[in-house]
Amino acid sequence: MSEGMRVGISACSNGHLKEWEYQIDELTAVLKGFEIEPVFAPHILVTTDEFSGTDEERAADLMRFYEDDSIEAIYDISGGDLANGVLKYIDFDVIANSRKRFWGYSDLTTVINAIYAMTGKSSVLYQVKNMVYSEADLQKKRFADYLSGNKESLFDFNYEFLHGNHMEGIVVGGNIRCLLKLAGTKYWPDMNGKIILLESLGGGSGQVATLFTQLEHIGVFEQVSGVLLGTFTNYEKADLELSVYDLLKMHVSSSLPVATTTEIGHGHNSKAIEIGEKLELPRIHHLS
Numbered sequence: 001m002s003e004g005m006r007v008g009i010s011a012c013s014n015g016h017l018k019e020w021e022y023q024i025d026e027l028t029a030v031l032k033g034f035e036i037e038p039v040f041a042p043h044i045l046v047t048t049d050e051f052s053g054t055d056e057e058r059a060a061d062l063m064r065f066y067e068d069d070s071i072e073a074i075y076d077i078s079g080g081d082l083a084n085g086v087l088k089y090i091d092f093d094v095i096a097n098s099r100k101r102f103w104g105y106s107d108l109t110t111v112i113n114a115i116y117a118m119t120g121k122s123s124v125l126y127q128v129k130n131m132v133y134s135e136a137d138l139q140k141k142r143f144a145d146y147l148s149g150n151k152e153s154l155f156d157f158n159y160e161f162l163h164g165n166h167m168e169g170i171v172v173g174g175n176i177r178c179l180l181k182l183a184g185t186k187y188w189p190d191m192n193g194k195i196i197l198l199e200s201l202g203g204g205s206g207q208v209a210t211l212f213t214q215l216e217h218i219g220v221f222e223q224v225s226g227v228l229l230g231t232f233t234n235y236e237k238a239d240l241e242l243s244v245y246d247l248l249k250m251h252v253s254s255s256l257p258v259a260t261t262t263e264i265g266h267g268h269n270s271k272a273i274e275i276g277e278k279l280e281l282p283r284i285h286h287l288s
Helices: 018-033 053-069 083-089 092-096 104-119 127-134 136-147 176-182 205-217 235-236 242-248
Strands: 006-010 039-040 071-076 101-104 123-125 158-164 167-175 193-200 226-232 258-260 273-275 278-281
Touching: 006 053, 018 039, 018 127, 053 071, 053 083, 053 092, 053 176, 071 235, 083 104, 083 176, 092 104, 101 104, 104 167, 104 176, 127 136, 136 167, 167 176, 167 226, 167 273, 176 193, 193 205, 193 235, 205 242, 226 235, 226 242, 242 258
Parallel strands: 006 039, 006 071, 071 101, 101 123, 167 193, 193 226, 226 258
Antiparallel strands: 123 273, 158 258, 167 278
8 A cells, every 4th residue: 555545436336424524534534634535425325215317326436446556455334235337338348458456345245246246356355434323432443454564463363163173265246235236237246155244234034044045046055165244243243043154054055164253244343355366264263
């Protein structure tokens, strides 16, 4: 990362509510503190219902950042439901020939996995607004380390195996509900030999079980080399008898490795993970 770098701030999913504007101001101050100049897309705030702009307009915002040589990375700060609407308007040839990386989380799972499926390029599953949420100090420290060349504090995560003791492969996935919006489309990544990361903000046992069922029906659990469970935020807060792993076990072979981490997902303490990059998880990995 160069000093004085410029980054694009996009919102491919739902527009920001007016009452969230202060978060944008705070994020601007944080980034400028790192000598990063944020360049905001025209369509960030809600204008009509949940839209900040049409699908075509939001895609055009994203492509302008890819085509602007002064922009070194793109951080998407949105979430919700609308991100898959931009996909048909994206020029994936431009992205394939670009060295900049896209960062986003939650509903941006659709864009991140589409980029990998269409170009083979990796993206970062991470919400940079974590640096203005409740764990802001921790997240700013990690991000500062990353900018100084120490990736570990932002990207290395603790995990434990629930089944098996090793998995390796290119990571795909992210938010389970949003990932499945790509099923049956050309934007669905090849799952063979991959580690599939699955996490969620909402959903009780019924909602999570039905998404696992769909993944089983389309053959994913027979194709992947392992499942990495991130946090299932609302599920874990509810007083449910079955764990997420209990639900998963109903749909996977007894030979498939499964690991879990509390450090990837929607929590304000969540770390980043590279979707589209190879990852190897050995039996034991606890950060000191």
